[in-house]
Amino acid sequence: xxxxxxxxxxxxxxxxxxxxxxxxxxVFVRTGGCDYRCAWCDTLYAVLPEYRDDWLPxxxxxxxxxxxxxxxxxxxLVSLSGGNPAMQPLAPLIALGRERGHGFALETQGSxxxxxxxxxxxxxxxxxxxxxGMATDWHAFDACLAAARGRPRCVLKVVxxxxxxxxxxxxxxxxxxxxxxxxxxxxxAPLAGAAHPADADIDDLLRRLRWLVGKVTADRWFAATVLPxxxxxxxxxxxxx
Amino acid sequence: xxxxxxxxxxxxxxxxxxxxxxxxxxVFVRTGGCDYRCAWCDTLYAVLPEYRDDWLPxxxxxxxxxxxxxxxxxxxLVSLSGGNPAMQPLAPLIALGRERGHGFALETQGSxxxxxxxxxxxxxxxxxxxxxGMATDWHAFDACLAAARGRPRCVLKVVxxxxxxxxxxxxxxxxxxxxxxxxxxxxxAPLAGAAHPADADIDDLLRRLRWLVGKVTADRWFAATVLPxxxxxxxxxxxxx
Numbered sequence: 001x002x003x004x005x006x007x008x009x010x011x012x013x014x015x016x017x018x019x020x021x022x023x024x025x026x027v028f029v030r031t032g033g034c035d036y037r038c039a040w041c042d043t044l045y046a047v048l049p050e051y052r053d054d055w056l057p058x059x060x061x062x063x064x065x066x067x068x069x070x071x072x073x074x075x076x077l078v079s080l081s082g083g084n085p086a087m088q089p090l091a092p093l094i095a096l097g098r099e100r101g102h103g104f105a106l107e108t109q110g111s112x113x114x115x116x117x118x119x120x121x122x123x124x125x126x127x128x129x130x131x132x133g134m135a136t137d138w139h140a141f142d143a144c145l146a147a148a149r150g151r152p153r154c155v156l157k158v159v160x161x162x163x164x165x166x167x168x169x170x171x172x173x174x175x176x177x178x179x180x181x182x183x184x185x186x187x188x189a190p191l192a193g194a195a196h197p198a199d200a201d202i203d204d205l206l207r208r209l210r211w212l213v214g215k216v217t218a219d220r221w222f223a224a225t226v227l228p229x230x231x232x233x234x235x236x237x238x239x240x241x
Numbered sequence: 242x243x244x245x246x247x248x249x250x251x252x253x254x255x256x257x258x259x260x261x262x263x264x265x266x267x268v269f270v271r272t273g274g275c276d277y278r279c280a281w282c283d284t285l286y287a288v289l290p291e292y293r294d295d296w297l298p299x300x301x302x303x304x305x306x307x308x309x310x311x312x313x314x315x316x317x318l319v320s321l322s323g324g325n326p327a328m329q330p331l332a333p334l335i336a337l338g339r340e341r342g343h344g345f346a347l348e349t350q351g352s353x354x355x356x357x358x359x360x361x362x363x364x365x366x367x368x369x370x371x372x373x374g375m376a377t378d379w380h381a382f383d384a385c386l387a388a389a390r391g392r393p394r395c396v397l398k399v400v401x402x403x404x405x406x407x408x409x410x411x412x413x414x415x416x417x418x419x420x421x422x423x424x425x426x427x428x429x430a431p432l433a434g435a436a437h438p439a440d441a442d443i444d445d446l447l448r449r450l451r452w453l454v455g456k457v458t459a460d461r462w463f464a465a466t467v468l469p470x471x472x473x474x475x476x477x478x479x480x481x482x
Contacts, residue, residue, distance in 0.1 A: 013458040015467050022263065023423070023466040025458055072461045182264070202443070206475055213475070217254040217266055220313045225264040226256050233474065234447055234454070 003089040004057035008032040008046035008082070010066045011240045016079055017231030019124055019157045019182045021105060026077040027070050029063060029093075031055075034083040035111055038132035040161070042190040042237060046083040060093040068100065075101030077121075084108055086144075091116035107157070109134075110141035117144060120152040125179075127172055129158055129165035131186065138175075145176075155179055161186030161208075166215055173224065182225045183216065185209045189237050200236040205229075244330040245298035249273040249287035249323075251307045252481045257320060258472030260365055260398045260423045262346060267318040268311050270304060270334075272296075275324040276352055279373035281402070283431040283478065287324040301334040309341065316342030318362075325349055327385075332357035348398070350375075351382040358385060361393040366420075368413055370399055370406035372427065379416075386417075396420055401453055402427035414465065423466045424457065426450045430478050441477040446470075 012027035032055030034047040045051045058066075067078060078097055080090060086108045094104050094116060105122035117123055125144060128134045148154050156179050158169040165186070173181045185208045189200050209228050216224050235241040253268035273296030275288040286292045299307075308319060319338055321331060327349045335345050335357060346363035358364055366385060369375045389395050397420050399410040406427070414422045426449045430441050450469050457465050476482040 013461065013463065015454050015458075023468040025463045025465065025467070071463070074461045074463060076461075076463045209475055213256050217256075220254065220266075220315045220317075222254065222266045222312070222315060222317045224266065226266075227264040228471070230469070234450055 002059050002061075002092060004059055005063060005088045005090065005093060006032040006055045007058045007063065008043075008051070008055050009240065010063065010070070012070050013076060014241050015230070016077070016105075017229050017234075018184060018227065019107070020153070020155050020180065020225075021077065021079070021122065022227055022230055024077055026079045026105075027067050028079045028081055029067065029085075031080070031082045031085045031088045033087050035087065036084065036109055036128065036132075036134050038128055038134055040131065040159075040186060040188065040190050042187060043081075043083065044190075045239075060096045063093055064096050064100065067097070067102065071102075075103070077103045077105060080104060080106040082108070084112065086112040086114060090114075091119065094119045108144070109136075110144045111137060113140065113143040113147040115147055117147040118149045118151045120148070123148050123152045123154045124157050125154065126157040126159070129160065129168040131161040131165050132159070155182060157182040157184055159184045159186050160212055161188070166212075169224075170221070180225065181223065182227060183212060185212055185226075185228045187229055187232055187237070189232075200232050202233060205233065243300050243302075243333060245300055246304060246329045246331065246334060247273040247296045248299045248304065249284075249292070249296050250481065251304065251311070253311050254317060255482050256471070257318070257346075258470050258475070259425060259468065260348070261394070261396050261421065261466075262318065262320075262363065263468055263471055265318055267320045267346075268308050269320045269322055270308065270326075272321070272323045272326045272329045274328050276328065277325065277350055277369065277373075277375050279369055279375055281372065281400075281427060281429065281431050283428060284322075284324065285431070286480075301337050304334055305337050305341065308338070308343065312343075316344070318344045318346060321345060321347040323349070325353065327353040327355060331355075332360070335360045349385070350377075351385045352378060354381065354384040354388040356388055358388040359390045359392045361389070364389050364393040364395045365398050366395065367398040367400070370401065370409040372402040372406050373400070396423060398423040398425055400425045400427050402429070402449075407453075407456055410465075411462070421466065422464065423468060424453060426453055426467075426469045428470055428473055428478070430473075441473050443474060446474065
């Protein structure tokens with residue numbers, strides 16, 4: 001029997017707002033459940049057990065039917081996100097999608113690895129900086145890279161709110177000199193309370209981006225790429241876009 | 242005797258705000274002079290003959306000394322822009338920069354080609370859509386791609402203001418199916434008059450971005466990448482950032 005996958009939401013096509021695939025049209029498949037509790041998590045509805053009733057256990061066939069419907073039957077980049085999508089049995093979904101010509105990018109904090117990471121096109125590893133309040137298990141993180149076996153493009157994405165996060169990002173980059181590093185400006189709106197998730201303070205986000213660009217250029221850290229969450233600038237902290 | 246290069250400005254390091262290198266730290270080398278007169282040109286100070294007195298004829302050694310100074314002696318991505326930088330004799334500059342470990346990206350409308358295009362890391366070809374009021378010479382454009390000889394990464398970047406521009410971008414993409422296409426949201430501020438170049442209407446730009454994402458996703462044009470001019474969102478239409 002095919003194992004079901006816990007799905008929080010499937011939406012798109014829209015553009016990827018973050019990281020190396022910024023601006024690329026994609027369909028998001030967001031799984032429910034996470035082994036982390038980041039202080040500034042912007043998708044708690046896909047993390048906390050009290051939302052579990054909103055998560056639908058779906059078969060790979062059901063998920064792919066929905067992706068195909070949204071994509072109008074055309075091959076598309078599927079962004080596997082969460083929560084932590086690595087908690088789910090995604091191998092059959094990826095195999096099914098590949099048959100139909102879809103590509104797959106998975107983003108995870110790097111706490112859980114699987115052999116099927118090698119079947120992805122992109123593995124975006126996003127270790128959590130001090131501001132998240134989570135400790136990185138580097139042994140588990142290394143296992144994710146090992147599981148990829150050099151097949152997907154592996155990159156690092158680190159959210160930066162402050163100097164401590166920035167130092168953490170530098171340390172991560174030094175640990176993995178072969179990987180491209182994307183620094184993402186922290187979005188404090190989720191910290192301000194989930195009651196008004198659509199309220200993004202654009203001026204504040206752009207100020208934070210200027211600060212981060214200033215840090216990187218002052219340090220001549222030319223290997224880093226600095227990006228905002230484009231979707232937050234465009235749509236605010238709204239779901240489903 | 243080494244030929245001098247007409248320089249409008251050299252600045253950075255800052256982040257590249259556009260196209261495939263969005264978010265990457267770079268030093269800009271902007272040349273003076275252009276064979277086009279785009280209606281919405283946002284760098285007329287590097288285009289119009291009346292600014293010619295502001296352009297400094299510099300040797301490759303002088304330019305590279307300034308780049309090295311700005312980059313703190315570290316290898317950096319050099320963005321060759323204009324004007325049309327293909328009007329300048331850039332081969333010795335690129336050779337000199339390569340010796341020092343720098344990388345080079347050149348952006349041009351594709352009206353003038355050179356054998357030294359093959360020495361670049363990135364060739365960003367930006368044919369001008371109907372809103373620019375310029376006609377594309379496809380023979381000259383093809384010559385640019387031929388000159389690159391498959392060595393730099395060649396991509397297309399098309400500015401889109403309206404439906405006619407969008408149709409043009411689709412036709413360009415169909416003509417070059419092997420090249421990645423970046424659609425860039427048009428910035429109408431320069432059209433409103435150069436007197437207040439710092440006035441970028443961020444809300445309007447984000448509205449245009451939402452419109453363009455809507456077009457691309459409705460058409461299931463999944464091979465396109467949709468991006469804003471990030472530097473305009475961050476700094477407005479300000480020079481030197």
